[in-house]
Amino acid sequence: MENVIEVNNLTKKFGSFTAVDHISFEVKQGEIFGFLGANGAGKTTAMRMLCGLLPSTSGKGLVAGYDINTQSEQVKRNIGYMSQKFALYEDLKVWENIRLYGGIYGVPEPQIVSKTNDLLKRLGFENERNTLVNSLPLGWKQKLAFSVAIFHEPKIVFLDEPTGGVDPITRRKFWELIYEATDRGITVFVTTHYMDEAEYCDRVSMMVDGHIEALDTPKNLKQMFHADTMNEVFQKLARKAQRSDS
Amino acid sequence: MNSTNKNEHTHPTPTNGQWKTFGSFVQKEFYHITRDQTTLALLLILPVLLMILFGFSINTEVKNSQIAIYDPSNDVATRGIIEKIKASDYFTVVRMLNNPAEIEKQFLKDDLKMVVIFSDHFYENMQRTGKAQIELLTDGTDPNSAMTVVSYASNIIGLYQQDLFKIQQIPFEITPSVKLMYNPELKGPYFFVPGILGMILMIICSMMTSISIAREKEFGTMEVLLVSPFKPMSIILSKTIPYFVISLVNLATMLLLSVFMLKVPIAGSLFWLVTFSILFIFLSLSLGLLVSSIANSQLQALLFSGMVLVIPVVMLSGMIFPIENMPAFFQWFSKLIPATWYISGVKKIMIKGLGFTSILPELGVLISMTILLIGISWKTFKYRLE
Numbered sequence: 001m002e003n004v005i006e007v008n009n010l011t012k013k014f015g016s017f018t019a020v021d022h023i024s025f026e027v028k029q030g031e032i033f034g035f036l037g038a039n040g041a042g043k044t045t046a047m048r049m050l051c052g053l054l055p056s057t058s059g060k061g062l063v064a065g066y067d068i069n070t071q072s073e074q075v076k077r078n079i080g081y082m083s084q085k086f087a088l089y090e091d092l093k094v095w096e097n098i099r100l101y102g103g104i105y106g107v108p109e110p111q112i113v114s115k116t117n118d119l120l121k122r123l124g125f126e127n128e129r130n131t132l133v134n135s136l137p138l139g140w141k142q143k144l145a146f147s148v149a150i151f152h153e154p155k156i157v158f159l160d161e162p163t164g165g166v167d168p169i170t171r172r173k174f175w176e177l178i179y180e181a182t183d184r185g186i187t188v189f190v191t192t193h194y195m196d197e198a199e200y201c202d203r204v205s206m207m208v209d210g211h212i213e214a215l216d217t218p219k220n221l222k223q224m225f226h227a228d229t230m231n232e233v234f235q236k237l238a239r240k241a242q243r244s245d246s
Numbered sequence: 247m248n249s250t251n252k253n254e255h256t257h258p259t260p261t262n263g264q265w266k267t268f269g270s271f272v273q274k275e276f277y278h279i280t281r282d283q284t285t286l287a288l289l290l291i292l293p294v295l296l297m298i299l300f301g302f303s304i305n306t307e308v309k310n311s312q313i314a315i316y317d318p319s320n321d322v323a324t325r326g327i328i329e330k331i332k333a334s335d336y337f338t339v340v341r342m343l344n345n346p347a348e349i350e351k352q353f354l355k356d357d358l359k360m361v362v363i364f365s366d367h368f369y370e371n372m373q374r375t376g377k378a379q380i381e382l383l384t385d386g387t388d389p390n391s392a393m394t395v396v397s398y399a400s401n402i403i404g405l406y407q408q409d410l411f412k413i414q415q416i417p418f419e420i421t422p423s424v425k426l427m428y429n430p431e432l433k434g435p436y437f438f439v440p441g442i443l444g445m446i447l448m449i450i451c452s453m454m455t456s457i458s459i460a461r462e463k464e465f466g467t468m469e470v471l472l473v474s475p476f477k478p479m480s481i482i483l484s485k486t487i488p489y490f491v492i493s494l495v496n497l498a499t500m501l502l503l504s505v506f507m508l509k510v511p512i513a514g515s516l517f518w519l520v521t522f523s524i525l526f527i528f529l530s531l532s533l534g535l536l537v538s539s540i541a542n543s544q545l546q547a548l549l550f551s552g553m554v555l556v557i558p559v560v561m562l563s564g565m566i567f568p569i570e571n572m573p574a575f576f577q578w579f580s581k582l583i584p585a586t587w588y589i590s591g592v593k594k595i596m597i598k599g600l601g602f603t604s605i606l607p608e609l610g611v612l613i614s615m616t617i618l619l620i621g622i623s624w625k626t627f628k629y630r631l632e
Contacts, residue, residue, distance in 0.1 A: 081473040085465065087467050087469065096274070
């Protein structure tokens with residue numbers, strides 16, 4: 001399988017503070033890559049660099065085949081993004097949100113119409129087409145936000161703590177959508193606080209104080225740290241952290 | 247940006263598509279505004295309310311004002327003037343005063359609008375030196391009616407003078423000396439309209455634009471937009487367009503109200519008044535952008551634009567308090583406030599009826615300020631994204 005993300009000694013300094021310290025890893029196409037770490041470990045900074053939002057201080061990164069430092073425009077076109085904060089427009093209708101994002105990513109108008117119909121059918125939201133987003137339940141909003149983030153069929157979708165604030169059952173349903181996306185060949189790069197979600201990932205990296213301390217499949221990580229759950233693995237690693245909250 | 251051969255053919259982005267996206271963004275902004283009907287109603291009604299408020303707080307018509315007269319001369323000329331005053335609808339003489347000491351006391355006691363004070367030997371002075379003096383003492387706490395009362399009284403005295411000219415050959419001159427108690431600066435009704443224009447345009451453009459951008463930051467939608475290939479500057483520009491439109495609607499409303507309700511006519515060229523106002527709208531929009539690049543939440547944007555932009559317009563632009571009366575530092579500071587120049591220009595065109603050349607200084611200053619502000623907000627905005 002081809003690598004869709006290749007990161008080599010990527011570093012970000014803010015003054016004398018090194019937020020991300022020489023991290024290196026690859027992500028393969030169709031993989032679900034969990035990007036874990038305590039608050040302040042540098043996850044968000046790393047992710048912002050990969051999305052072309054933040055220039056790196058040194059090191060190299062290729063996302064979807066484009067250099068994150070010099071080709072951020074191309075990077076942006078080939079990725080989807082769903083943020084930790086809920087990111088649809090609450091005062092727009094469901095279809096208006098879909099059309100707006102489709103338009104931003106240059107999906108042609110007729111295609112937007114047919115894909116919107118498919119999407120609403122698949123999610124079982126046909127009756128909600130004209131509903132304002134603010135009257136949907138949170139779980140539905142998150143499903144919709146994810147579907148909108150991959151509406152333009154990006155190579156990679158970045159999910160920044162996508163399931164904050166919902167119960168485990170809704171989370172489980174959300175993950176079914178993620179699996180569907182990977183079946184279509186979309187790579188998923190996800191940060192999360194929930195260790196049950198870490199178990200669902202193909203591979204997981206653990207970030208501590210700007211470094212990647214461990215990177216492997218959940219099964220191998222548990223073996224390596226003599227732990228029964230990913231939660232234990234996380235606890236053992238996070239204890240080493242020198243810096244806490246951002 | 248270094249483009250390799252790879253991206254050339256993979257992503258032919260037609261500018262046509264960009265425009266379409268821009269269009270759907272502008273549409274989205276209109277949805278945001280029209281679906282928040284309370285705010286929209288407020289934006290459209292606010293100028294009307296302010297106009298009515300200021301319009302009715304300014305009495306242009308003063309009838310049966312209570313006045314007192316102190317006439318130590320009691321001669322043919324003073325009696326003639328008093329007769330004319332009594333005959334007019336404007337004044338009711340409630341008291342004849344007997345000595346100067348009474349003047350201030352009665353002023354406070356009787357709620358007098360004006361005291362007419364003749365000098366000693368009025369007719370004699372008029373005959374001998376050709377000059378006679380009347381003092382018109384008014385209540386400056388109510389500057390608008392004071393101004394009106396004074397102008398009525400001056401008219402009456404002027405009429406008496408004209409009558410005298412017809413009868414006698416010697417040109418007499420009666421000079422009324424006007425003195426205002428409590429408030430030496432009189433500001434008339436025309437004074438408020440340019441100020442309200444400046445204030446409303448500043449509120450709509452700066453405050454609303456910065457709040458709407460801050461809202462995207464607060465709700466996290468800005469982050470998603472920044473990750474998208476849509477150009478950050480297009481995001482921002484699409485936000486200014488609806489408020490530009492609303493400002494034009496407000497401008498039209500306010501000018502109509504001012505002409506038909508407040509009877510403040512547009513003495514000069516309507517074309518230049520509108521052009522000049524559009525320049526000020528651009529400037530206010532760029533101020534709004536600057537605020538939005540600093541403010542990260544709606545509350546910050548509101549406070550910042552309210553405190554830093556709108557309050558100085560009200561306090562320091564000369565809208566309410568005359569700049570000439572301010573301490574030197576604030577006089578200097580008021581020159582930095584764009585609305586000062588706008589209000590001054592509007593007064594020249596709208597009230598004084600002066601031509602385009604008269605507002606060249608104001609125009610020059612506002613254009614330079616706009617260019618500077620757009621430059622700064624452009625730079626700040628880029629910087630904040632990194």
